Amino acid sequence: MAPSRYKDKDAGVVLSFSGQWVSWSHTAIAYLAFLSALVIGCALHYRKIVQNEWYGYPDEWFPSVSATIGDRYPERSIFMIFIAITSGPRFALVGLWYLLTAKPGSALPKAVALSGLVRTLTCGGWTYITSTDDHDWHDILMISYIVFTIPWTAGCIKLSPPNAKAIKYRKYLAGAFFGTLVPLVYFFIQHKVHRVAGAYTIYAFFEWSLIILDVAFDAVTALDFDTFEVVVRDVKGASKGANTSPVPSAMLEKEKDKAAANAFSAGFRWANALDIAAEVYHGFVFWSILTSLGLVVWYFPLWHMGISGYEALVMSTVTPALLGIKPLRSLISKNQRLVHVLSLAGLVAYKVQDPVYRLFTVGFGVAMSCLGWAATLHADSVHPARLEMRVxxxxxxxxxxxxxxxxxxxxxxxWPVMHAANGGWNGTGLALGVLAALRFTRRAPLQGGNPAEDKSGSAVLSAFGIAGLFFGLHSLLSDTSTMILWVWDGYPIRGPVSNVHGWYTIAAMTAGVVAGVSRPELVATWTAYAVGCLGAAILTLYHHWFGYYGGLILAAYLMAIATPMISSAAKKSPAVTFGLGFFIYNFLVLFHVWVVAYAFVPGGPLVREHTDWVMITMMLFIGAGVFNLISQQARSGRKQADKRRATTTATGHRKYHAGVLGLLNVLFLCANVLRFPANDYKPYHAKDRLITAGIWTIHFSLDNDMWSSEYRMRDLIKELEIDVIGLLESDLQRIIMGNRDTTQFLAEDLGMYVDYGPGPNKHTWGAALLSKFPILNSTHHLLPSPVGELAPAIHATLDVYGTLVDVFVFHSGQEEDPEDRRLQSEYLSKLMGSSSRPSILLSYLVTKPLQGNYNTYVSNVSGMHDVDETDDDRWCEYILFKGLRRTGYARVSRSTITDTELQVAKFVVPSSSEESASVWTASKALRDRRVPENEVPDGWRFPSMFRGDGVRGHRYHVFDEPRYFNF
Structure with a gap:
């Protein structure tokens, strides 16, 4: 025990020691907790703790941290004892670091201390709630711990005292820690998703490395804490042998109160935090209403099968043009609160049952929202801090x-297509929206009815920039899976997956926001623009990870350039910058729909299949905005002055925005953990070697009443016990369809593998495959379509009870294009004939049974057979097969989910190729013989719940009951 350095103040000292002992004790006990569990676990339960859900010893031979500390007694209990002891030094370490780095008026030490405190609490969470106890909460707290490690690590490096040795160690250890996360995630995905033997052992080494590096980073505080001496003083002389010259207790209490006041005073204000939260939520409401407009408009051309007239409501966004009328601009500027509150009609719309009136309600909400935001941005443009907050x-x-x-x-x-029955939180969202709108507009506008306008630069060029920017943000970044599906190219997986890697898009967007605010002078340059163009080109031209890296570059650039570009536009005439800007944006929206809808719109063939033209046009418009920014800065000569003014006046709110960004990232990661694929993918009747296959045209997941239909689809697919299903008209990754992906929900909820099919940049209406069986390989095809719309197809090979089975999902061209359909039938027939394996076709053929192209699909070339050639009521949907034992076929009514029924067939998978061949040695009459249901084993029968009137409008129809065949 070191003697006190302050001999004149030794009176009443009971204990004193160097602050370094806090660091050393924390390091030693933490390492002891993990090391003791590892040693004891390997000694007592080695084979059990290296066993995971897929493999055991010898494929996996080193235990993960979670298995070591959470699965077995006594190592789990010993670990928990030591980790509990570690908590004392840990809290002391965080407290001493705050005392060491706290400075008057500085908020950063408080933020770092808070992150350290939360990090410590989440550590207790994931160590005491093990993956065995509650897998979801264990992972949520683990990820939260890693997320809060980011501000703790960065803050400790930023606040480090001038100690070169400590700073060097911190940088090395932090770099190693975060660098280790990359291979850690990679090998976890290899284990969890791809089920690679031995991958979990490698993952375990990286996981243990994180523990070592994490504790070592905090151990560096020992080099700084030598400046502290921790003293325990008996102020009343109650301890034995204590000296009796205590500090008066009244003075001590006064000092404690003063210290507490200092700890919470400067920097943080709840009022400011509420302002930022309200503004961000109001921005969320704007995007929610805007992104819903295309979705409710799209409902009408779907049912009209062409231009309906309601498409005119896409022009609801151009209302900022009204600000060009001076009396009206004055009225709107003085009544901004009313306009913003009226914009919430877009949230109230879910209460309107009639689709037409719901559309008009949403259109009104969009009109008011665009008008209100343009007026607010322009009114606040004279104050850099407030303008930056709005942007x-x-x-x-x-x-x-x-x-x-x-x-x-x-x-x-x-969204107005959501309600309680399909997972909507409309009432909660509306209530928060009202509060946010009122808070957002509580300050009076800084400019009155005739606000000043910045005459430097061009308002028209600024409008071009706004058009390109908003189109890019909306079309690519309004959903994290959009760019991932652009680069998706089937199995085996060679690129990102939506429910695993979506956070990368959020991280890129976050980095872009930070760059746009902190370094606008670097963002608004031709160099940065060239980088953005490069990212756009890579995303457009390449697949897999390389294509996605281009998308991440573009995402960061779009979010970065948004701040200077919108700020510049707000200072000019809003009628031009936002009115004209949104007008051009609307044409870009139509342009990017017409590249796939060319068969139904005037002039469509001119832009057929030219997503590349859309991307080039978008970047050219953004380039016009960048040119305007650069020329404006050059002419005004205020670049450095503006930079200094922003530094001094516009930074007070940024810490709150940084907090919101951090919180949103944490929330995303928590959702990511909950959505991480963890299904067992078991077929319904494995012991019978049965495969139930279905085909369904889902009409873009909007039901007859304009509600999102995923939940209802899920229920029917589950109740029919479908193992493999093809979905058509399933590509929703466009503005007009809400940038959605129904297959994600269905696959995760039903426990199925999914192949999205040709991506949104392949110009089809979509074909997707969901399967309970592993998809070993899949290729995407675009069939010949010289006149009409492109016909997508998926050719997938499944591992069905150890037998390779090929599944084809196909949507042919329309009735109006007979030559297209003839060419497509020949292409697909040859494709199916190229496989000698048992096969199933789940398709939309647009032909009558036994006539025309039907005889190309069902032919010696394809080798395929009709599931029931006596069913003469079909026109579109067909199920064909070969090499399998057909046992049943049914048609189930759609209710109001879509415009097409669900067709289902049951097959028994032969255990050998000889058995498969023997199926067809019997006469055709014997193979096609119908049998009564009582001759079919129970496991092969269709559910009885759909007999008669069925349930929820679903029933067996056309035949009124399933058909069963000789087997």
Missing amino acids: LAWTIGLLMSSVAKFAWYTNNPI
């Missing part, structure tokens, strides 16, 4: 919208 509310609101959509499987919970 950040818009951009972070988009990020919040993407986070919410990920948590709700690509649906926004406050």
